[in-house]
Structures are given as structure tokens and as C-alpha cells.
Amino acid sequence: xxxxxxxxxxxxxxxxxxxxxxxxxxxxxxxxxxxxxxxxxxxxxxxxxxxxxxxxxxxxxxxxxxxxxxxxxxxxxxxxxxxxxxxxxxxxxxxxxxxxxxxxxxxxxxxxxxxxxxxxxxxxxxxxxxxxxxxxxxxxxxxxxxxxxxxxxxxxxxxxxxxxxxxxxxxxxxxxxxxxxxxxxxxxxxxxxxxxxxx
Amino acid sequence: xxxxxxxxxxxxxxxxxxxxxxxxxxxxxxxxxxxxxxxxxxxxxxxxxxxxxxxxxxxxxxxxxxxxxxxxxxxxxxxxxxxxxxxxxxxxxxxxxxxxxxxxxxxxxxxxxxxxxxxxxxxxxxxxxxxxxxxxxxxxxxxxxxxxxxxxxxxxxxxxxxxxxxxxxxxxxxxxxxxxxxxxxxxxxxxxxxxxxxxxxxxxxxxxxxxxxxxxxxxxxxxxxxxxxxxxxxxxxxxxxxxxxxxxxxxxxxxxxxxxxxxxxxxxxxxxxxxxxxxxxxxxxxxxxxxxxxxxxxxxxxxxxxxxxxx
Numbered sequence: 352x353x354x355x356x357x358x359x360x361x362x363x364x365x366x367x368x369x370x371x372x373x374x375x376x377x378x379x380x381x382x383x384x385x386x387x388x389x390x391x392x393x394x395x396x397x398x399x400x401x402x403x404x405x406x407x408x409x410x411x412x413x414x415x416x417x418x419x420x421x422x423x424x425x426x427x428x429x430x431x432x433x434x435x436x437x438x439x440x441x442x443x444x445x446x447x448x449x450x451x452x453x454x455x456x457x458x459x460x461x462x463x464x465x466x467x468x469x470x471x472x473x474x475x476x477x478x479x480x481x482x483x484x485x486x487x488x489x490x491x492x493x494x495x496x497x498x499x500x501x502x503x504x505x506x507x508x509x510x511x512x513x514x515x516x517x518x519x520x521x522x523x524x525x526x527x528x529x530x531x532x533x534x535x536x537x538x539x540x541x542x543x544x545x546x547x548x549x550x
Numbered sequence: 551x552x553x554x555x556x557x558x559x560x561x562x563x564x565x566x567x568x569x570x571x572x573x574x575x576x577x578x579x580x581x582x583x584x585x586x587x588x589x590x591x592x593x594x595x596x597x598x599x600x601x602x603x604x605x606x607x608x609x610x611x612x613x614x615x616x617x618x619x620x621x622x623x624x625x626x627x628x629x630x631x632x633x634x635x636x637x638x639x640x641x642x643x644x645x646x647x648x649x650x651x652x653x654x655x656x657x658x659x660x661x662x663x664x665x666x667x668x669x670x671x672x673x674x675x676x677x678x679x680x681x682x683x684x685x686x687x688x689x690x691x692x693x694x695x696x697x698x699x700x701x702x703x704x705x706x707x708x709x710x711x712x713x714x715x716x717x718x719x720x721x722x723x724x725x726x727x728x729x730x731x732x733x734x735x736x737x738x739x740x741x742x743x744x745x746x747x748x749x750x751x752x753x754x755x756x757x758x759x760x761x762x763x764x765x766x767x768x769x770x771x772x773x774x775x776x777x778x779x780x781x782x783x784x785x786x787x788x789x790x791x792x793x794x795x796x797x798x799x800x801x802x803x804x805x806x807x808x809x810x811x812x813x814x815x816x817x818x819x820x821x822x823x824x825x826x827x828x829x830x831x832x833x834x835x836x837x838x839x840x841x842x843x844x845x846x847x848x849x850x851x852x853x854x855x856x857x858x859x860x861x
Binding site: 522 | 651652653654655656657658659662758759838839840841842845846848849850853854856857858860
């Protein structure tokens with residue numbers, strides 16, 4: 352049985368550290384520089400307290416993630432064409448719930464005492480003002496292939512809107528799940544499912 | 551639609567004509583498959599034909615999305631006849647509307663082929679209980695008895711033992727450089743690494759991150775679609791293509807070359823014990839935070855395998 356890489360679980364953990372690293376630098380900097388600087392800033396934030404409580408860690412990193420991660424784009428990509436079926440209020444709620452779900456999910460697996468070494472490669476164009484930055488991360492002795500998809504949102508610079516871990520897109524993975532729930536129960540069912548998950 | 555077909559008498563084995571109802575849906579696919587299986591025409595062995603036929607059914611003809619799941623999609627028509635301009639304009643309008651509704655559609659993979667979803671979900675439920683009540687306790691005992699460094703060394707040795715699978719797969723795909731790297735790893739790890747218990751190849755830059763290959767990926771490289779997603783009892787996620795590939799991988803494994811059944815059993819048992827914790831880690835990673843663990847695992851597996859074929 353070809354397993355989806357034994358290192359996949361470690362990759363998920365690495366994402367929690369590296370994912371929200373976009374757009375700390377000015378808008379004219381490259382996505383690679385943005386991610387590199389963002390990573391350094393975030394690691395400093397994570398290691399500022401020696402607290403292993405994932406809830407506290409999630410609370411601590413959330414402002415940074417919301418500032419530098421385009422959670423609306425990530426949610427929109429994950430919801431796909433179903434996004435238009437949501438009212439503006441439901442869309443706002445979906446963004447809040449989804450970002451909370453992702454942050455909690457990844458911080459619950461992260462060990463702040465472990466070092467993360469990430470090397471970014473040169474970005475490639477995806478079109479429509481988007482780029483992909485390939486990266487190789489080492490966490491707890493395992494090497495993981497990552498790719499950060501970033502978009503230029505004008506003066507605020509580059510922001511991450513999806514993370515691809517060992518070829519598996521975060522947004523794409525959730526899209527199939529959201530689609531199945533939405534087709535059965537509509538937008539409210541999707542929101543309830545996310546609320547239940549967070550509880 | 552004008553389509554290039556095989557010349558009369560060159561359609562491939564007769565039994566493929568059974569698939570003719572699908573010709574309207576999969577003309578290019580059927581032609582490609584007929585071409586691929588032409589070599590079988592001289593064979594009269596029913597079992598051989600039957601085996602190929604079942605594989606073909608599993609791989610290709612379950613439902614339309616089986617083609618959508620192909621890693622190597624057919625090339626689209628670059629131009630349309632003038633008489634179809636209206637159709638083209640209507641299509642481009644639809645495309646622009648779709649892009650407005652879903653700006654990231656171009657980055658998404660096609661809908662997964664899950665023709666056996668009912669059965670798969672039942673197997674998934676069984677596996678969940680099996681992992682919970684059997685595999686997880688075994689993994690706890692294994693990791694308690696065997697220290698993690700030893701378990702890791704055993705895993706590396708088993709990985710080293712699987713080198714023939716990877717080397718053959720590389721060669722079948724025409725990846726000579728990668729086959730050379732795998733051979734280099736085998737030689738280095740088997741000698742300096744004492745049978746692969748240590749991995750000195752990790753200290754050589756050119757041998758450090760060689761993407762692993764198997765027959766399932768080889769089939770994908772040849773353009774054979776993934777086929778329907780399958781959940782195998784105990785083993786977990788797979789696809790028709792990967793399941794067939796796995797059978798081939800088993801024959802390429804050196805443990806199968808030894809006539810002593812004890813060696814085969816010992817290797818298989820060690821492999822099961824060493825892979826078990828990894829399998830559970832992967833299962834947890836793909837399902838723990840999913841809203842629908844079955845879909846979460848399915849999408850992760852199919853996307854991961856599609857990416858592995860592209861590497």
C-alpha cells in the first residue's frame with residue numbers, strides 16, 4: 352500500500368509555523384522574501400513563551416495569522432462555487448469559523464520546543480496575480496515538501512491563500528468535504544458542521 | 551466529431567468490443583487502450599484476457615469521472631470550426647461566469663472518481679474500528695517494546711529492501727537518472743549502512759531527496775487513469791490502478807524471490823509491525839480535523855498520488 356508519505360503528519364505541524372508568514376514585508380518585496388521574514392517573525396512569537404498549551408498557542412498566533420494570511424481567500428477557495436450561495440453574513444461567519452478551525456487544528460499538533468528549518472525556492476507564476484513558492488521544511492528530523500500559494504492584494508503585499516503539503520492542497524481537501532455537506536443541507540449545514548468541529 | 555480510429559482488424563482483442571456502449575463517452579480513451587492492448591491479440595488464453603478485462607473495467611469504465619481523475623488529461627482541441635463559433639462564444643461566457651463564481655477553479659483537481667463509495671464507506675468504518683481496537687494497541691506495544699531508533703532503523707532496512715521495486719519502476723518510466731540514484735542509494739546503504747539499518751545516502755546531496763517510485767506511479771506515468779478510489783480492508787486507501795500496481799510491486803520485492811517461506815513471513819510480519827504506527831499517523835493526520843473523515847482521506851490520498859506521478 353503506497354502510504355501518503357509517513358512524513359505527512361509532520362508536514363501538517365510545519366504548516367502551523369510557516370503558513371502565516373506572508374506579507375510582513377512591504378508590498379514591493381518578493382513572495383520569497385515575504386515568507387522568509389514572516390517565518391522569522393512568527394517563530395520569534397511562538398518561542399516567546401515556553402507554554403505547550405495548544406489553546407494558548409492558537410490564541411497567541413491568531414492575530415499574526417489573520418494579519419498575514421488571507422483567510423477570506425482560503426475560505427472562498429475551500430467553499431468553491433458554493434461561496435455564492437452564502438449570504439454576506441454567512442460568508443463572514445464561514446471565514447471566522449474556518450480560520451479558527453485551521454489554526455486550532457495545526458497548533459494542537461505543534462511542539463514549540465522543536466526547531467523548524469525552512470528553505471524557500473524561487474517562486475513560479477500561477478497567473479491572475481498569484482504565485483507559488485516551493486519550500487522544503489525539516490521538522491523533528493523529517494523532510495517535507497511544501498508549496499505556498501500567495502496572491503498580491505495590492506498595497507498590503509503578498510498573502511498566503513493556500514498551502515500544499517506533499518502535493519495535497521489544504522483548500523482542495525476541504526472543498527470536497529464542504530461540497531458534500533452543502534449539497535445535502537445548504538450553507539447553514541456547512542456552518543453547523545464547522546461549529547461542531549470547533550466545539 | 552471526427553475522430554481517428556484504428557484500421558479494421560486492428561481494433562485489439564475482440565472482447566474489448568464489449569465496451570462499445572462506452573465508445574460514445576470515451577472514444578479517445580478506448581482507442582488508446584485498444585492500442586495499448588494490441589500486444590495481447592495473439593494470446594488465446596482466456597484467463598489472461600479475463601484478467602486484463604477486469605483490470606480495464608476497474609481502471610476505466612466505472613463512470614465518466616474516471617477520466618476526469620486521469621493524471622494525464624487528453625489534450626483539448628485548440629481550435630473549433632467556424633460553424634461552432636457560437637458554441638465557442640457560449641462556452642467562453644460560461645467559463646467567465648464560472649471564473650467569477652469560483653476564482654480558484656483553475657487550481658482545483660477534477661472531481662474524484664468514487665464509483666464504489668457505498669462499499670468504500672463500509673470498509674472505511676471497518677478499518678476505523680480495526681485501527682481502534684487492534685492496530686493501535688499493537689502499535690503501542692510495538693513502540694513500547696522496540697525503542698524508536700531501532701524501529702526507525704528497521705524501517706530504513708525494509709525501505710532499502712524495496713529498492714528493486716523503485717529501480718524497476720524508474721526504468722519502466724525511462725527515468726534513468728533516478729534509477730541510477732536509487733542504485734547508488736542501494737549500494738551505499740547496503741554496505742556502509744549495514745543492510746540499510748543506517749542511511750548514509752542522506753549525507754550525499756544527490757541521493758538525499760529522491761522521490762520514491764512504484765508500479766502504480768509507473769502506470770500513471772504511462773497515462774493510465776487512477777480508476778475508482780478503493781478502500782482496502784486493513785490496508786486503507788488505494789485506487790484500482792494502485793491496487794494492480796501493488797500486486798506487481800509484491801512480485802518485485804526480494805522477499806518473494808526467496809524460496810524459504812519463513813523468510814517471506816518474517817519480512818511481511820516485520821513490515822506490518824514497522825509500518826503500522828506510520829499508517830496510523832497518516833490516518834490521524836488525514837482524518838482527525840476533517841469534517842467528513844472519509845472524504846478527507848480520499849482527497850488526500852488521490853491528490854498525493856497524482857502529485858507523486860507528476861514528480
